[in-house]
Amino acid sequence: MEILFLGTSAAVPSKDHSTSCIAIRSGPDIILMDCGEGSQRQLMLSPFSFMKIRAVLITHLHGDHVFGLPGLLQTMSLSNRTEPLLVCGPAGIAAALDAMMSVTEGETQYEVEVREVFGGERIDVRGLVIRPYATDHGIASVGYVVQDRERPGKLDVEKARAMGITSGRDMARLKGGETVGGVRPEDVVGPAIQGYRVAYSGDTRPCESEAVAVAGADVLIHEATYTDKEAQQAEDHFHTTALQAAEVARDAGVRFLILTHISNRYDDRSMVAAEAAGVFPESYVADDMDLFTLASFGLRRETPR
Numbered sequence: 001m002e003i004l005f006l007g008t009s010a011a012v013p014s015k016d017h018s019t020s021c022i023a024i025r026s027g028p029d030i031i032l033m034d035c036g037e038g039s040q041r042q043l044m045l046s047p048f049s050f051m052k053i054r055a056v057l058i059t060h061l062h063g064d065h066v067f068g069l070p071g072l073l074q075t076m077s078l079s080n081r082t083e084p085l086l087v088c089g090p091a092g093i094a095a096a097l098d099a100m101m102s103v104t105e106g107e108t109q110y111e112v113e114v115r116e117v118f119g120g121e122r123i124d125v126r127g128l129v130i131r132p133y134a135t136d137h138g139i140a141s142v143g144y145v146v147q148d149r150e151r152p153g154k155l156d157v158e159k160a161r162a163m164g165i166t167s168g169r170d171m172a173r174l175k176g177g178e179t180v181g182g183v184r185p186e187d188v189v190g191p192a193i194q195g196y197r198v199a200y201s202g203d204t205r206p207c208e209s210e211a212v213a214v215a216g217a218d219v220l221i222h223e224a225t226y227t228d229k230e231a232q233q234a235e236d237h238f239h240t241t242a243l244q245a246a247e248v249a250r251d252a253g254v255r256f257l258i259l260t261h262i263s264n265r266y267d268d269r270s271m272v273a274a275e276a277a278g279v280f281p282e283s284y285v286a287d288d289m290d291l292f293t294l295a296s297f298g299l300r301r302e303t304p305r
Protein backbone atom coordinates (compact mmCIF):
# COMPACT_ATOMS: atom_id res chain seq x y z
CA MET A 1 0.00 0.00 0.00
CA GLU A 2 1.26 3.48 -0.78
CA ILE A 3 0.27 6.71 0.89
CA LEU A 4 0.87 9.97 -0.96
CA PHE A 5 0.45 13.31 0.77
CA LEU A 6 -0.71 15.84 -1.80
CA GLY A 7 -1.47 18.61 0.66
CA THR A 8 -0.38 18.89 4.28
CA SER A 9 -1.19 22.47 5.33
CA ALA A 10 -3.89 23.53 7.75
CA ALA A 11 -6.69 25.82 6.54
CA VAL A 12 -4.43 28.31 4.73
CA PRO A 13 -2.07 26.99 2.04
CA SER A 14 1.41 28.42 1.55
CA LYS A 15 3.82 28.49 -1.38
CA ASP A 16 5.24 25.19 -0.13
CA HIS A 17 2.13 23.51 1.20
CA SER A 18 -1.24 22.76 -0.32
CA THR A 19 -4.45 22.12 1.61
CA SER A 20 -5.55 18.66 2.76
CA CYS A 21 -5.46 15.79 0.29
CA ILE A 22 -4.10 12.27 0.72
CA ALA A 23 -4.10 9.44 -1.81
CA ILE A 24 -3.89 5.76 -0.89
CA ARG A 25 -2.93 3.38 -3.69
CA SER A 26 -3.36 -0.37 -3.65
CA GLY A 27 -2.59 -2.08 -6.94
CA PRO A 28 -4.52 -0.27 -9.66
CA ASP A 29 -6.87 1.52 -7.28
CA ILE A 30 -6.61 4.90 -5.61
CA ILE A 31 -8.72 6.18 -2.75
CA LEU A 32 -8.51 9.94 -2.26
CA MET A 33 -9.07 11.35 1.22
CA ASP A 34 -10.11 15.00 1.34
CA CYS A 35 -9.70 17.28 -1.63
CA GLY A 36 -8.59 20.78 -0.75
CA GLU A 37 -8.08 23.51 -3.32
CA GLY A 38 -5.25 22.70 -5.72
CA SER A 39 -5.44 18.94 -5.19
CA GLN A 40 -5.89 18.08 -8.85
CA ARG A 41 -2.75 19.97 -9.85
CA GLN A 42 -0.83 18.23 -7.07
CA LEU A 43 -2.11 14.91 -8.43
CA MET A 44 -0.90 15.84 -11.91
CA LEU A 45 2.55 16.58 -10.51
CA SER A 46 2.59 13.21 -8.73
CA PRO A 47 3.10 9.65 -10.02
CA PHE A 48 -0.56 8.86 -9.25
CA SER A 49 -3.13 8.96 -12.05
CA PHE A 50 -6.27 10.85 -11.08
CA MET A 51 -8.24 8.64 -13.45
CA LYS A 52 -7.60 5.66 -11.14
CA ILE A 53 -9.42 7.26 -8.24
CA ARG A 54 -12.30 4.95 -7.34
CA ALA A 55 -13.60 6.85 -4.33
CA VAL A 56 -13.18 10.24 -2.69
CA LEU A 57 -13.63 10.32 1.07
CA ILE A 58 -14.39 13.76 2.50
CA THR A 59 -13.98 14.18 6.25
CA HIS A 60 -15.96 17.42 6.63
CA LEU A 61 -17.13 20.40 4.65
CA HIS A 62 -14.59 23.03 5.65
CA GLY A 63 -13.21 24.56 2.47
CA ASP A 64 -9.65 23.39 2.99
CA HIS A 65 -10.92 19.81 2.69
CA VAL A 66 -13.42 20.17 -0.13
CA PHE A 67 -12.76 23.18 -2.40
CA GLY A 68 -10.81 21.00 -4.82
CA LEU A 69 -13.58 18.49 -5.38
CA PRO A 70 -15.73 20.22 -8.03
CA GLY A 71 -12.64 20.96 -10.11
CA LEU A 72 -11.42 17.39 -9.90
CA LEU A 73 -14.84 15.99 -10.86
CA GLN A 74 -14.99 18.34 -13.83
CA THR A 75 -11.50 17.45 -15.04
CA MET A 76 -12.30 13.75 -14.82
CA SER A 77 -15.31 14.40 -17.01
CA LEU A 78 -13.35 16.47 -19.54
CA SER A 79 -10.81 13.62 -19.59
CA ASN A 80 -13.58 11.26 -20.74
CA ARG A 81 -13.99 9.29 -17.56
CA THR A 82 -16.86 6.83 -17.88
CA GLU A 83 -16.35 4.78 -14.72
CA PRO A 84 -18.67 5.77 -11.84
CA LEU A 85 -17.10 7.52 -8.88
CA LEU A 86 -18.08 7.14 -5.23
CA VAL A 87 -17.95 10.26 -3.07
CA CYS A 88 -18.44 9.77 0.68
CA GLY A 89 -18.78 12.53 3.20
CA PRO A 90 -20.62 13.64 6.31
CA ALA A 91 -24.19 14.96 6.38
CA GLY A 92 -24.49 17.81 3.89
CA ILE A 93 -22.02 16.48 1.31
CA ALA A 94 -24.72 15.79 -1.26
CA ALA A 95 -26.25 19.27 -0.98
CA ALA A 96 -22.83 20.94 -0.98
CA LEU A 97 -21.68 19.08 -4.07
CA ASP A 98 -24.96 19.71 -5.84
CA ALA A 99 -24.70 23.43 -5.15
CA MET A 100 -21.06 23.67 -6.23
CA MET A 101 -21.64 21.68 -9.41
CA SER A 102 -24.88 23.40 -10.42
CA VAL A 103 -23.74 27.02 -10.02
CA THR A 104 -20.61 26.26 -11.99
CA GLU A 105 -22.50 24.24 -14.62
CA GLY A 106 -20.12 21.40 -13.82
CA GLU A 107 -22.00 18.44 -15.23
CA THR A 108 -20.14 15.16 -15.29
CA GLN A 109 -20.37 12.60 -18.08
CA TYR A 110 -20.03 9.75 -15.60
CA GLU A 111 -22.08 8.78 -12.59
CA VAL A 112 -21.12 10.31 -9.24
CA GLU A 113 -22.60 8.33 -6.39
CA VAL A 114 -22.70 10.51 -3.30
CA ARG A 115 -23.03 8.75 0.03
CA GLU A 116 -23.52 10.48 3.36
CA VAL A 117 -21.82 8.64 6.22
CA PHE A 118 -22.04 9.08 9.97
CA GLY A 119 -19.71 6.40 11.31
CA GLY A 120 -20.15 2.67 11.68
CA GLU A 121 -20.80 1.92 8.00
CA ARG A 122 -18.81 -0.56 5.95
CA ILE A 123 -18.20 0.34 2.31
CA ASP A 124 -16.55 -2.00 -0.16
CA VAL A 125 -14.60 -0.52 -3.06
CA ARG A 126 -13.05 -3.13 -5.34
CA GLY A 127 -11.97 -5.31 -2.44
CA LEU A 128 -10.84 -2.43 -0.22
CA VAL A 129 -12.97 -1.89 2.86
CA ILE A 130 -13.71 1.62 4.10
CA ARG A 131 -15.04 2.22 7.59
CA PRO A 132 -16.04 5.78 8.50
CA TYR A 133 -16.06 6.81 12.16
CA ALA A 134 -17.50 9.83 13.96
CA THR A 135 -15.07 12.59 14.96
CA ASP A 136 -15.35 15.79 17.06
CA HIS A 137 -14.80 18.94 15.00
CA GLY A 138 -17.77 21.12 15.93
CA ILE A 139 -19.56 20.35 12.64
CA ALA A 140 -20.61 17.09 10.98
CA SER A 141 -17.33 15.24 10.54
CA VAL A 142 -15.93 11.75 10.13
CA GLY A 143 -12.60 9.98 9.90
CA TYR A 144 -11.95 6.88 7.81
CA VAL A 145 -10.20 3.56 8.16
CA VAL A 146 -9.19 2.07 4.81
CA GLN A 147 -8.33 -1.61 4.84
CA ASP A 148 -6.35 -3.20 2.04
CA ARG A 149 -7.17 -6.57 0.49
CA GLU A 150 -6.11 -9.73 2.31
CA ARG A 151 -2.62 -11.00 1.53
CA PRO A 152 -1.76 -14.68 0.96
CA GLY A 153 -0.73 -16.54 4.08
CA LYS A 154 2.81 -17.59 4.93
CA LEU A 155 4.27 -20.44 2.89
CA ASP A 156 5.81 -23.25 4.94
CA VAL A 157 8.89 -23.75 2.76
CA GLU A 158 10.18 -26.80 4.64
CA LYS A 159 6.86 -28.55 4.34
CA ALA A 160 6.58 -27.67 0.66
CA ARG A 161 10.08 -29.10 0.03
CA ALA A 162 9.19 -32.25 1.91
CA MET A 163 6.20 -32.60 -0.40
CA GLY A 164 8.42 -32.35 -3.46
CA ILE A 165 8.12 -28.65 -4.34
CA THR A 166 11.61 -27.41 -5.07
CA SER A 167 11.49 -24.46 -7.46
CA GLY A 168 10.79 -20.90 -6.33
CA ARG A 169 8.38 -20.58 -9.20
CA ASP A 170 6.23 -23.45 -7.97
CA MET A 171 6.31 -22.06 -4.45
CA ALA A 172 5.04 -18.73 -5.79
CA ARG A 173 2.27 -20.54 -7.70
CA LEU A 174 1.18 -22.28 -4.51
CA LYS A 175 1.19 -18.96 -2.68
CA GLY A 176 -0.90 -17.54 -5.50
CA GLY A 177 -3.55 -20.21 -4.90
CA GLU A 178 -2.65 -22.82 -7.54
CA THR A 179 -2.35 -26.55 -6.93
CA VAL A 180 1.10 -27.74 -8.03
CA GLY A 181 1.97 -31.41 -8.61
CA GLY A 182 -0.85 -32.59 -6.39
CA VAL A 183 0.14 -30.24 -3.53
CA ARG A 184 -2.74 -27.94 -2.63
CA PRO A 185 -2.17 -24.39 -1.40
CA GLU A 186 -3.99 -25.17 1.86
CA ASP A 187 -1.44 -27.95 2.54
CA VAL A 188 1.49 -25.54 2.73
CA VAL A 189 0.15 -21.98 2.91
CA GLY A 190 -1.16 -20.55 6.18
CA PRO A 191 -4.40 -18.58 6.54
CA ALA A 192 -4.75 -15.32 4.61
CA ILE A 193 -3.27 -12.30 6.37
CA GLN A 194 -5.58 -9.38 7.09
CA GLY A 195 -4.98 -6.38 4.83
CA TYR A 196 -3.14 -3.34 6.15
CA ARG A 197 -5.29 -0.71 7.83
CA VAL A 198 -4.67 3.00 7.35
CA ALA A 199 -6.72 5.43 9.44
CA TYR A 200 -7.19 9.14 8.74
CA SER A 201 -8.57 11.51 11.35
CA GLY A 202 -9.53 14.52 9.25
CA ASP A 203 -9.89 17.53 11.60
CA THR A 204 -10.91 16.59 15.12
CA ARG A 205 -10.25 16.75 18.79
CA PRO A 206 -9.15 13.40 20.15
CA CYS A 207 -12.33 11.50 20.99
CA GLU A 208 -13.56 8.12 22.13
CA SER A 209 -15.08 7.06 18.79
CA GLU A 210 -11.72 7.69 17.17
CA ALA A 211 -9.83 5.71 19.81
CA VAL A 212 -12.08 2.72 19.13
CA ALA A 213 -11.99 2.98 15.34
CA VAL A 214 -8.23 3.35 14.93
CA ALA A 215 -7.21 0.74 17.52
CA GLY A 216 -4.50 -1.51 16.14
CA ALA A 217 -4.27 0.27 12.77
CA ASP A 218 -0.99 -0.08 10.89
CA VAL A 219 -0.81 3.62 10.11
CA LEU A 220 -2.65 6.48 11.75
CA ILE A 221 -2.65 9.70 9.76
CA HIS A 222 -3.62 12.38 12.23
CA GLU A 223 -4.09 16.11 12.07
CA ALA A 224 -1.76 18.15 14.29
CA THR A 225 -2.83 21.73 13.77
CA TYR A 226 -1.17 22.92 16.97
CA THR A 227 1.62 22.05 19.37
CA ASP A 228 1.23 21.62 23.10
CA LYS A 229 1.89 25.33 23.78
CA GLU A 230 -1.40 26.14 21.99
CA ALA A 231 -3.37 23.30 23.59
CA GLN A 232 -6.15 25.65 24.65
CA GLN A 233 -6.57 26.92 21.08
CA ALA A 234 -6.67 23.35 19.85
CA GLU A 235 -9.46 22.62 22.31
CA ASP A 236 -11.38 25.82 21.44
CA HIS A 237 -11.19 25.18 17.68
CA PHE A 238 -11.84 21.42 17.80
CA HIS A 239 -8.34 20.44 16.72
CA THR A 240 -5.50 18.26 18.02
CA THR A 241 -1.94 19.03 19.14
CA ALA A 242 1.04 16.97 17.99
CA LEU A 243 1.40 15.70 21.56
CA GLN A 244 -2.24 14.60 21.71
CA ALA A 245 -2.00 12.89 18.31
CA ALA A 246 0.99 10.93 19.60
CA GLU A 247 -1.00 9.95 22.69
CA VAL A 248 -3.86 8.75 20.49
CA ALA A 249 -1.39 6.64 18.47
CA ARG A 250 0.22 5.21 21.59
CA ASP A 251 -3.05 4.42 23.36
CA ALA A 252 -4.60 2.90 20.24
CA GLY A 253 -1.61 0.63 19.70
CA VAL A 254 -1.04 1.68 16.10
CA ARG A 255 2.30 0.87 14.46
CA PHE A 256 3.07 4.19 12.79
CA LEU A 257 1.86 7.77 13.08
CA ILE A 258 2.00 10.36 10.31
CA LEU A 259 1.06 13.94 11.20
CA THR A 260 -0.51 16.30 8.70
CA HIS A 261 -2.68 19.49 8.61
CA ILE A 262 0.26 21.50 9.95
CA SER A 263 -0.25 25.21 10.55
CA ASN A 264 1.92 27.73 8.72
CA ARG A 265 2.96 29.07 12.12
CA TYR A 266 5.36 26.09 12.31
CA ASP A 267 7.68 27.04 9.50
CA ASP A 268 10.07 24.55 10.93
CA ARG A 269 8.09 21.35 11.16
CA SER A 270 10.85 19.58 13.06
CA MET A 271 9.46 20.95 16.34
CA VAL A 272 6.12 19.30 15.55
CA ALA A 273 7.93 16.05 14.81
CA ALA A 274 9.97 16.27 18.02
CA GLU A 275 6.89 16.83 20.15
CA ALA A 276 5.17 13.73 18.77
CA ALA A 277 8.30 11.55 18.81
CA GLY A 278 8.74 12.24 22.52
CA VAL A 279 5.57 10.24 23.16
CA PHE A 280 5.43 7.98 20.13
CA PRO A 281 8.81 7.30 18.49
CA GLU A 282 7.41 5.86 15.24
CA SER A 283 6.17 9.31 14.21
CA TYR A 284 6.56 11.22 10.96
CA VAL A 285 5.45 14.66 9.89
CA ALA A 286 4.28 14.61 6.29
CA ASP A 287 5.34 17.17 3.73
CA ASP A 288 3.61 17.84 0.42
CA MET A 289 4.35 15.09 -2.12
CA ASP A 290 5.74 12.74 0.51
CA LEU A 291 5.23 9.13 -0.54
CA PHE A 292 5.20 6.34 2.04
CA THR A 293 5.17 2.60 1.35
CA LEU A 294 3.54 0.25 3.83
CA ALA A 295 4.64 -3.35 3.34
CA SER A 296 6.08 -6.35 5.17
CA PHE A 297 9.20 -4.35 6.09
CA GLY A 298 7.06 -1.75 7.87
CA LEU A 299 6.61 1.86 6.78
CA ARG A 300 9.16 3.62 4.61
CA ARG A 301 9.26 7.25 3.51
CA GLU A 302 10.33 7.12 -0.14
CA THR A 303 10.80 10.83 -0.55
CA PRO A 304 14.40 11.99 -0.28
CA ARG A 305 15.06 14.35 2.66
Ligand SMILES: [Zn+2]
Binding pocket: 010, 011, 020, 062, 064, 065, 203, 261
Ligand atom coordinates in the same frame (compact mmCIF):
# COMPACT_ATOMS: atom_id res chain seq x y z
ZN1 LIG B 1 -8.84 21.73 8.01
Ligand SMILES: [Zn+2]
Binding pocket: 060, 062, 137, 203
Ligand atom coordinates in the same frame (compact mmCIF):
# COMPACT_ATOMS: atom_id res chain seq x y z
ZN1 LIG C 1 -11.89 21.75 9.66
